[in-house]
Amino acid sequence: MGGLKAESIRQWVLSELLATYNFPTDWLRSRIILVDSDSTHAPVENFFGVVVLTPTGNPFLWVSIQSPGYASEAERLLREVLLIDPHAGIGIASDGSLKGTKVLRRRFDTDQCEIVNDLEPYASPAWMSIRTTYVAGLQGEQQLWFDHRGLTPLSQRVENVFFEAQSHIRDIDGMHADEALDEVSKILYCKLYDEEMTVAGQPYKMQRMVYGCTEELAATVRSIYREANDYDVRVFGLRIPGYKRSRGVFTSRIRLSSPALVKVVETFQQYDIAHSDVDVKGRAFQKMLSPTMRAGMGQFFTPEPVVRFMVSVVGPQVHDLILDPFCGSARFLTASLQYVGTDRSGTGEKMFHEFAFGKLHGVEKSDRMVRIAMTDMRLQGDGHSNIRCTDALLPFTNYPDLYPESFDAILTNPPFGSVLGPEAVSQLGSFSLATGRKSVPLEILGLERCVQFLRPGGRMGIVVPDGLLANRSAQYVRDWVDKNMKVRAIVSLPIETFTPFGASVKTSILFARKWRHDERYGSDYPVFLGRIDNIGYDATGRARDNSDVDALTTQVKEFFVREGW
Numbered sequence: 140m141g142g143l144k145a146e147s148i149r150q151w152v153l154s155e156l157l158a159t160y161n162f163p164t165d166w167l168r169s170r171i172i173l174v175d176s177d178s179t180h181a182p183v184e185n186f187f188g189v190v191v192l193t194p195t196g197n198p199f200l201w202v203s204i205q206s207p208g209y210a211s212e213a214e215r216l217l218r219e220v221l222l223i224d225p226h227a228g229i230g231i232a233s234d235g236s237l238k239g240t241k242v243l244r245r246r247f248d249t250d251q252c253e254i255v256n257d258l259e260p261y262a263s264p265a266w267m268s269i270r271t272t273y274v275a276g277l278q279g280e281q282q283l284w285f286d287h288r289g290l291t292p293l294s295q296r297v298e299n300v301f302f303e304a305q306s307h308i309r310d311i312d313g314m315h316a317d318e319a320l321d322e323v324s325k326i327l328y329c330k331l332y333d334e335e336m337t338v339a340g341q342p343y344k345m346q347r348m349v350y351g352c353t354e355e356l357a358a359t360v361r362s363i364y365r366e367a368n369d370y371d372v373r374v375f376g377l378r379i380p381g382y383k384r385s386r387g388v389f390t391s392r393i394r395l396s397s398p399a400l401v402k403v404v405e406t407f408q409q410y411d412i413a414h415s416d417v418d419v420k421g422r423a424f425q426k427m428l429s430p431t432m433r434a435g436m437g438q439f440f441t442p443e444p445v446v447r448f449m450v451s452v453v454g455p456q457v458h459d460l461i462l463d464p465f466c467g468s469a470r471f472l473t474a475s476l477q478y479v480g481t482d483r484s485g486t487g488e489k490m491f492h493e494f495a496f497g498k499l500h501g502v503e504k505s506d507r508m509v510r511i512a513m514t515d516m517r518l519q520g521d522g523h524s525n526i527r528c529t530d531a532l533l534p535f536t537n538y539p540d541l542y543p544e545s546f547d548a549i550l551t552n553p554p555f556g557s558v559l560g561p562e563a564v565s566q567l568g569s570f571s572l573a574t575g576r577k578s579v580p581l582e583i584l585g586l587e588r589c590v591q592f593l594r595p596g597g598r599m600g601i602v603v604p605d606g607l608l609a610n611r612s613a614q615y616v617r618d619w620v621d622k623n624m625k626v627r628a629i630v631s632l633p634i635e636t637f638t639p640f641g642a643s644v645k646t647s648i649l650f651a652r653k654w655r656h657d658e659r660y661g662s663d664y665p666v667f668l669g670r671i672d673n674i675g676y677d678a679t680g681r682a683r684d685n686s687d688v689d690a691l692t693t694q695v696k697e698f699f700v701r702e703g704w
Contacts, residue, residue, distance in 0.1 A: 151204060151233075151235065155233075156171075156189070156202060156231075157171075159260075160258055160259075160260050160261055161260045161261045161262070162191065162261050163261075166191070170191060170192045170193075170194075171189055171190075171191050171192075172189060172190050172191075172192065173188075173189055174186060174187065174188055174189060174190050175187050180198075182201075182219075182220045182223060182224060183216060183219045183220055183223070185216065186203065186216050186219075186220060187203070187204055187205065188201065188202040188203045188204040188213075189201075189202045189204075190202070190227075193226075193355055193358050193359045193362070194349075194359070195344070195359060195362060197226045197227075197358055197359070197361075197362040198224055198226055198227040198358065199226065199227050199228070199229075199354045199355045199357070199358030199359070200227060200229055200230060200231070200258075200354060201217060201220050201221065201224070201227055201229075201230035201231075202230060202231045202232075202233070203216045203217035203220065203230065203231070203232045203233070204233055204234075204235070205233075205234050206234060206235070207234050207235050207236060207239070208234060208239075209234050210232065210233070210234040210236070210238075210239030210240075210241075213232040213233055213234055213239070214232040214241055214243070216232075217230045217231070217232040217243055217252075218243065218252045221243060221245040221252055222245065222250060222252065225361060225362075225365060225392065226358040226359075226361045226362050227245070227354070227358055228244060228245045228247065228354055228357055228358065228361075228396070228397045229242065229243065229244050229245070229255075229258065229354050229397070230242070230243050230245075231243075231258065241254050242254065242255050242256070242257055242258050243255070244396075244397075246396065247392060247393060247394050247395065247396070248312070248314075248394040248395075248396075259352045259353055259354065260352070261351040261352050261355075262351050262352065263351060264348060264349055264350055264351050290334075290409060290410060290411035290414075291409055291410055291411060292410070292411050292414060292415040292416065292419075293410055293411075293412065293415040293416070293419045293420060293423060294416075294419060295419065297410070298419060298422055298423045298426060299423070299426060300406060300407070300410065300423060301323060301327075301423045301424055301426065301427040302423075302426050302427040302430075303406055304323050304326070304402075304403045304406045304407065304427075305319045305320055305323050305427050305431070306319075307399065307402045307403060307406060308322055308323065308395060308399050308402075308403065311396065311398055311399040311402060312395060312396050312399045314394075316430070316431040317431055317507070318394070319431075320427060320428065320431045320511060321507045321510060321511065322393065322394060322395050322399075322403075323403065323427065324510045324511050324513075324514040325364060325389065325391075325393050325510065326360070326393070326395075326400070326403045326404070326407065327407075327412070327514050327517075327518070328364065328367055328389055328510075328513075328514060328517075329345060329360055329363045329364050329367055330345055330404075330407050330412055331412060331413055331517060332363060332366070332367035332370070333345045333363060334411065334412065334413040334414075335413055336370075343408075344359055344360075344363055345359075345360060345363070345404050345407070345408060346404075346408050347401065347404060347405050347408060353397050353398060353401045354397050356397075356400075356401050356404060357397035357400045357401055358397075360393070360400055360404060361392070361393055361400075364389070364392075364393055367389070368387065368389040368390055371386075371389070371524075372386075372387055375524045379524065379525075379540060380539035380540050381539035381540065382524070385527040385528055385529055385538075385539075386509075386513075386524060386526065386527060386528065387528075388506045388509045388510050388513070388528050389510060389513075391506060391510075412518070417480075417518070417519055417520045418477075420518040420519065421473065421477070421515070421518060421519050423518075424514070424515050424518055425443075428468060428511070428515070429443070440467060440468060440470075440640050441467070441470055441471070441552040441602065442636060442637070442639075442640070442674070442676075443470070444674050444675045444676075444686065444688045445552075445602070445632065445636065445648070445674070446470050446471055446474050447474060447688070448630075448648070448671075448688050448691070448692055449471070449550055449600040449602075449648060450471065450474045450475055450478050450550060450600075451478065451692050451696070452600060452628070452650060452692065452695050452696060452699075453548055453550055453598050453599075453600045453650070454478075454696075455475040455478055455479055455548055455550075456479065457479050457486050457490050457491060457494045458490075458494075458498075458547075459494075459498060459547040459548050460498050460500070460545065460546050460547045460548075461475055461498060461499050461500065461546065461547065461548045461549070461550065462500045462501070462502075462545075462546040462548075462549050462551075462592055463500075463501045463502070463549070463550055463551045464501075464502045464531035464549070464551055464553070464585070464588055464589060464592060465502065465503070465531055465551050465552065465553040465554060465585060466501030466502060466503045466508075466512055466526065466551070467503060467508055467512070467552075468508060468511050468512050468515060469501050469503075469511075469512035469513075469515055469516055469526060470515075471550040471551065471552075472499045472500075472501055472512075472516060472526075472550075473515055473516060473519045475499060475550065476494075476495055476499060476516075476519055476520065477519070479491070479494055480495075480520075495520055495521050496521050496524070497525070499516070499525060500525045500526075500527075500541075500546070501525065501526045501527065502526075502527045502529060502530075502531040502541070503526065503527070503528060504528070504529065504530050504531075505528075506528050509526050509527075509528040512526045513526050527541070530567075531585075531588055532567045532568055532584055532585070532588055533566075533567060533568055534567070534568040534569065535568060541592075543591045543592060544591070544592070544593065544594045544595065545592065545594060546592050546593055546594060546597055547594060547597050547598070548597060548598045548599070548600075549589045549592060549593055549597070549598075549599045549600070549601070550599075550600050550601075551585075551589060551600075551601050551602070552601070552602040553581070553582055553585030553586070553589070553601065553602070554581055554582070554585065555580065555581055555582030555585070555603070555604050555644065556580075556581070556582075556604075556642075556644065557580070557581040558578050558579070558580050558581070559578060559579055559580075559581055559584070560577070560578050561577055561578070564578075564579060564584075567584065568588070570584050570587050570588070571587065571619065572584065572586075572587050572615070572616060572619055582603060582604060582607060583607070583613075583616055586601065586603065586607070586616070586620070587619075589601055590620075590623050590624060590653060593653045594653065595653050595654065595655045595656055596652065596653060596655045597652065597653045598650075598651075598652050598704055599624070599649070599650065599651050599652070599653070600648060600649075600650050601648070601649050601651075602632075602646050602647075602648055602649075603646065603647060603648075603649050604644050604645070604646055605631070605644075605645045605646060605647055608629065608647055608649070620649075620651070621660065622660055623653065623654060623660070624651035624652065624653055624654065625651060625652045625653075625654055625658075625660070625664065625704075626649065626650075626651045626666050627650045627651055627652060627666065627667065627699065627702075627704055628648075628649075628650040628666065628667035628668070628669065628695055628698065628699075629647055629648070629649055629650070629666065629667070629668055629669075630647060630648045630650075630667075630668075630669045630670065630671060630691065630695070631647045631669070631670040631671065632645075632646050632647060632648065632671055632674065633671060633672055633673070633674050634678075635674065635676070635677055635678040636674050638678040638679075639676065639678065639679060639680030650667075650695075652704045664702075665698075665702055667694075667695055667698040667702075669691050669694065669695060670691075671687055671688055671691055672687055673685055673686045673687050673688075674686060674688065675688060
């Protein structure tokens with residue numbers, strides 16, 4: 140370090156850092172810590188300087204100091220530190236001269252550092268000026284920042300708040316809609332944790348007025364994110380085998396810049412999301428989710444009229460164990476939760492709680508979609524711990540807590556359109572419909588896996604391409620279905636059903652029940668055949684009047700009342 144002493148670093152902090160950027164002098168030795176190669180805070184070898192900590196003891200600003208003429212070395216070390224620190228997003232590199240001083244900001248989306256003009260001066264947190272009056276008993280706005288009694292529940296009037304947060308991310312950081320949706324899910328994860336873990340009478344951490352600068356708040360939120368994930372894994376890992384491996388999707392870091400992150404916090408800070416009405420939260424999330432799916436994530440999305448129709452026909456009950464093996468955003472699961480919750484007659488609170496937290500299960504390969512699904516499930520009032528980030532087509536030995544013939548009902552819209560060759564099929568589980576074939580369409584394997592998951596007597600509603608029901612080449616699939624399932628209804632969907640979401644394949648919904656062990660398969664029985672002509676929107680996604688979904692729902696359910704499953 141060229142002989143630079145700790146005392147000279149301290150003098151530089153006093154004369155430059157504190158004076159220039161207004162950091163409180165009483166932070167010295169408590170929140171402004173001198174760092175050298177022997178320090179417990181030393182992040183990399185040969186680093187000299189200081190670190191400025193958040194109120195919870197996490198770094199939010201690093202200062203790398205070198206002797207005069209060694210500005211490039213100070214900058215190099217600062218870049219190393221910023222890229223390994225999970226919380227801090229900014230730092231100063233200096234050789235003690237004005238020319239040799241630079242402010243660097245970390246980009247969490249690209250793992251690069253860029254030079255910015257200057258550091259934001261620190262301002263005394265607004266919370267400090269009202270703390271005394273709060274303690275003295277002042278009510279109203281001053282109480283807002285302390286516990287859920289002062290926060291405002293979401294209402295119909297502010298149902299756009301999640302979409303507003305997503306829009307801020309797109310405007311500030313230029314992220315695509317799907318990326319911004321993913322980041323909103325992460326911040327909601329933090330917000331819910333902050334609300335649930337903060338002791339009444341203490342300030343929430345995710346409040347702008349508690350902090351004196353953007354970077355201090357941003358670093359705090361990043362630390363909350365890690366703390367929330369650690370807590371989640373620790374709690375659920377005790378009772379769910381392999382929880383960290385299959386559900387630990389919130390380890391992917393927050394990719395937002397500090398200004399975008401703080402803007403989202405400001406958007407959410409006045410609302411009590413944990414205690415808001417479940418229906419309002421669900422609608423608010425869907426207002427953000429639906430346009431994002433139309434903007435390029437349609438492969439993970441089933442239109443709402445189709446979801447409601449399928450859930451209503453299958454009719455999940457509070458005692459049912461339900462699975463969507465290709466859950467995407469988990470809309471079938473949240474809709475099932477809403478369906479069971481709507482009619483609570485004869486259902487005790489304990490039974491419904493067990494249903495919400497233990498009987499709704501999903502599998503999804505995309506970690507981004509799992510974060511979105513878990514967020515929506517948590518907002519809807521829960522079951523988020525049962526969404527697994529894995530491939531539903533692997534051998535069953537890969538699933539520590541999923542077993543064949545376990546589920547009472549399956550509701551799903553599996554991926555289709557891809558044809559798997561022998562190499563791909565060999566990496567998956569055992570499938571009768573793939574035996575002896577050089578290639579097999581993905582939707583065929585998806586169908587068989589759903590049947591494998593169902594217990595005897597279990598019910599299934601599944602979206603399938605029409606070719607599976609009509610093409611001569613798929614006759615072997617239909618024969619297999621007849622042998623394993625009692626087909627109860629086939630409902631044709633209009634071509635525009637998935638067109639607004641980027642798919643133009645003609646599809647139908649197959650409702651079937653798995654044969655019980657004591658039943659003879661293949662005997663004659665009635666099957667409901669129906670067709671939806673007006674799904675409620677056109678090929679562009681614009682709403683259409685006179686949808687026939689509700690009328691057909693009634694007809695199918697009347698058929699099941701007469702004929703049974």
